[in-house]
Amino acid sequence: MRPRPKRCRRRRSWVDCADRTLASPRRGPTAQGGIVLGIREARARLLTACLELAPRPEGVTEVPTDGIAITRPPKPEMGDWAVPAFPLAKAWRRNPAEVAKQWAESMRADLARPDGVLGALCAGVRDAQAAGPYVNLTIDPATTAGSVLGQVTRRGDRFGWATVPTGETVMVEYSGPNTNKPLHLGHLRNNVLGMSLSNLLEAAGHRVIRVNLVNDRGIHICKSMLAYQRWGEGTTPASSGEKGDHFVGRMYVLFDQKLKEEMAAFAAARDVDPSTWSRAALKELTDKDELKRREAAAEAFEREFLAASPLMAEARALLRLWEADDPETRALWSTMNGWVYEGFRATYARLGCRFDKWYYESEVWQLGKSEVERGLETGAFYRNPDGSVWARLESLGMQDRCVLRADGTTVYLTQDIGVAMQKFRDYGMDRSIYVVGSEQDAHFKNLFGVLKLLGHTFADRCHHASYGLITLPAGMGKLKSREGTKVDSDDLLELIKGDARQKIEEGGYCEDPAAIDGIAEMIGQGALKLFLLQVSAEKSIQWNPLETIAFNGDTGPAVQYSHARICGILRKGLAAGLITEDDLERSATRGFGPFLKSERVDPGLLVEPLERDLLRALADTEDVVQTAAERYSPAPLAAHLLELTKAFARMYHEHEVLRAASPELARARLQLSLAVAQALRNGLALLTIEAPDRM
């Protein structure tokens, strides 16, 4: 009855050689040997140097490295990097502050030596000061600026990405639509999470395979088919001018309406009042026994009705015909699914959603069956007297689950066992991620448990990337396609786009009317997608369809706006002749730049606190991407982009870029701004959001 809810290859082999190129000999982040390191690598060397200088107690040579990681001090003026003394203090049973003090002294002594360790391993370390249990390190601003700008300009649209491929292949399954209805807001969250997660894993250096598993069979499709046969009057999406998925979705709603009418008549005939167990009526009840009684009554009535309903009987008959390969039924099924796919393709294309592989439940639904036999042989499963087969999940601290019905047909869990095996057979990936709503948490626990029982070693490499539901405010019910309280994806995208278009026209910064449509689309999606991705996945999101989505504050458009303004600054600079095309380098093929040619920029001029804040935020980007990928969560990246955006807004509000005190400073600031634009564009892309040049 309830369809699989909201389940919601490409090869990219790249070795980025940019970081191995020789840096300008004049300045920049050159460590000895002239090799420019990635920011993460440089920091790793800094940590190595620091550990070497740790103040060991008498007779100790080993330094514990566990748990020591370089972090940022809470305030910029305290320094650029912070090394905690806790782990050392703990290992040596000493006071952390005391260790930090000695450690800082040892570092300062090292810095004073011409052949010091710090100087050899990392350029630009200026000072080390103990502050409580931490040692705060100060880096020469020019070195930092040169290093960061060098990174961004060299890596272009790969800035923020891992510099070396991991060689690991990760599969991400997401979207998982049902072919009986269009995509709604719940699917949007799934799709955006799935797309973004895939991008992040790619950026972390993995090869990613994007997979869709379509629920294209089952009783729910038969309902749409039946409604179409009965009341469709031979119309088609083409003849009614309707998007295919909406057309079929309408049939599904139609079936539900007719079924409700049937139910009302059924209830009237038996003299029962279904409103006594409506959601509202149950909410008001305080008597728990009464509540239970009502719920039981509701369930009993529904069961009775569904068993007696002629419409349901017909739908079930249609399902049997489908399973028996009845040509006429299969033909109608193909036709209607075809309509739906046409609609899906349009929505997916609009969202920028793509897949390397499509699995269809109609093709894989019986795959797990052979595993049942094997499970019985190995003792992972057992057979009940009635013939049904069960998995011994109790041995893993769970409840045993049915994997084969008494009548010999498979269940959802069995199907997923088969699909999981098929996936690993097809791609041999190292990890398999399922982006599916939290209402299926238990299902995936069971699935992975059963895979383990069956001895599949890949069970440990499967992960359910769970996310919370999208709920409507109290009193507005639930998102349900059947009852029309869904928030349709297409409608929603159109609505937000309209708001965006209005703002663009008010702003008047887009002279070309033909371009407005595309920009409105980018901004509308930016608002929606960042709204969805900002929140940690496991949390549910309350959505009020009556409130328009915000464009101000911590929003996608705010990030896009900063990007657009930077593009605007560059345009102004070129138009005013303050810089020329000859000053620039850009590569259209890699979404690279534009940047000023690095030999025409002196990063050492970027000494203002607001500029340094910005450089620091830029430098954190690679770490954030890595963390986001590790945690299967785009939210940290969303937060980071907003941070970067605000840091930029503060900087350019306070300091003029093009009209800076000197042409040299203007160029340095412009380069900084262009680097920010690149970082924002890259980050947004990982969140599946595009960045317009003007808005």
Added chain:
RNA sequence: GCGCCUGUAGCUCAGUUGGAUAGAGCAGCGGAUUUCUAAUCCGCCGGUCGCAGGUUCGAGUCCUGCCAGGCGCGCCA
């Protein structure tokens, strides 16, 4: 009844393997613009981190119990 998730400012949310003084946005109030785009910036206001214990040098973060909300507990998918 059992299991999982959530609970942080009036609202919506961040808060890395436990670590420096718990941060943003919105709303409210007060300021900033003959603009390199005000989809902006600055300031103010706002907190017993659901409650109570515990672990330790240190807890929003870990453990136990309780309270509140959500989801799940089918031979449905």
